Amino acid sequence: DVKVTQSSRYLVKRTGEKVFLECVQDMDHENMFWYRQDPGLGLRLIYFSYDVKMKEKGDIPEGYSVSREKKERFSLILESASTNQTSMYLCASRRGQGTSSYEQYFGPGTRLTVT
């Protein structure tokens, strides 16, 4: 079974803090993704990585950065947290190129509250 884990289920941070969200997958997947999910807006892609040290912006990258130093780990960084970044953050992974399977497997999510 694919296993995607996220470092925290719940996180409370103050405005202006630097926040790190960690995601680890154990299936040797090449592609990893960070989404945020908000009521009425659905799932929105923040960043994705198609290989180690490789990244691309998704639909809403502003205010975020990412790091992928190892294949199994993908980190999302909020450089200076703001209240409008209060959200559910979801990490996902997928087998990479060379496969016709596009389904992504999600972690349990991190509920981040910025006060």
Next chain:
Amino acid sequence: EDQVTQSPEALRLQEGESSSLNCSYTVSGLRGLFWYRQDPGKGPEFLFTLYSAGEEKEKERLKATLTKKESFLHITAPKPEDSATYLCAVPAGGTSYGKLTFGQGTILTVHP
């Protein structure tokens, strides 16, 4: 532009009352359609992949079907534990990295 539209937004059923959820899509070159189940406060759980029109997949009380324009998730004799949000998604056109376009989801509530 790729689009995925799910209907209805919310569906309330009595236990045992069968029904269907709809997912309409517009994408250039379909490379699969995915159904997920999401419980409150949790990440989406992968259910099915459908690749071509006419294909069907089943899992317990759920059956997913696909046409050239839409997919249906049929729920037969649902139970309260089937209550969840059901999401469908398609790979975005023109990319090889598997970006997905998601629908807004259907919130299913099954009353005992």
